[in-house]
Amino acid sequence: MDDYLTYTKPDRIAAGVDQLAAFTEPDRPYTRLVFSAEFDAGRRWLEDQFSAAGLVCNIDAGGSLIGIRAGAGAEPRAKLIIGSHIDTVPAGGRFDGIAGVLAALEIVHYLNEHDITLPFDLEIVDFLGEELNVWGTSCLGSRHMAGLITAEMLGRKDQDGRCLGAEIARIGGSGKPSAGVRGDADRILGCFELHIEQAKTLQSMLVDIGLVTEIPSIYRYGITVTGQAGHSGTTVMDGRRDAAVAAADIITAVSDLAGRIEAEDNRHFVATIGKIDIFPNGAAIVPGRAEMTLDLRAASDRSRLRFEAALDKLIKQTSMTRNCQISRDQLAGAAVAPMDKKLISILADQSARLGLGTMPISSGAGHDTAHLSRFARAAMLFIPCQDGLSHCPEEFTSADSIARGAAVLVRSVLALAEQSAPKGLI
């Protein structure tokens, strides 16, 4: 049986993690926000790594950095896309996204060291701005490829007046809305992304590789409660129309409801009210209005529809018991993104050949691959994440864990290449 060390070098991966980690706001490790000076420097470093590995670099219209290793045969060739992202959240970790980019680069090193020319082009990608940014849009690069970046998004400004479209143009993208899905979508054999799990299932099950079954739907709703503001001293309790009390009822009930649906459906299902504004927000005023944002992630659309129906009932009930008007608006919604079964089975086979344990796993978080899956075959593999900690400086996975995942990718690329007619996959 092959060993993962045949295919990858954990030391080289560890060195890459350390070097990228140095591109951070010094007072707030690890912070490399998209379009920041640290991000620009990280990009330059990565471009150097890509070039040193013989990749031909370019920035696509959406601002993603793409390193191309040309395959054999006449153009136009089929292509395989492998990547992740190097931007971080504020005070984030060293591995979220970075592990996937460095693992993709390991494939190129292996091919170079063994003088292998693939029958298709290999594209290693740093997707632009995967993390949610101050302009309110995550996954900038992959959304652009999927035809989902609009003029409205690009026109948004941050508090310093920086326009999103202008920032994308500054780093080499077009700064223009997507004209549609990638023009070469029909030539894409598949897309792979390695990522840390960002939860602790793999660690607690002692499994090396998680084969992602789907990336959850992400829905956001605005819930507005309108009551009646009044003097906190003179407004008697009986008959108050306190918007904050009604909001509190909803927050508690939403948490209970989500827990019940998660248990009954036995699929990933989480609902969070993480943002609330109370008006007028004064210590001596009965709150007259409350505005909340509900964030929902579900592995199954059925669970979400059940939740929405129950939420509407709950809103009606609360509005009667608390004598407030309550409305719900959908702010954003993206459907569940199922991963490609054929690509998953290749990842499973190659993991087994390396003696690595696998298990199917739902992604809790959103990823670039969700957008890629809208126009191409796509699959993700997760590697263990220590204690499930992510989006924080304590985030950790070992270089060996990344190397195991990278070895699965190397073998999967070779398996795709060995198929005499790669298009047969499609």
Ligand SMILES: [Zn+2]
């Ligand atoms: Zn990520």
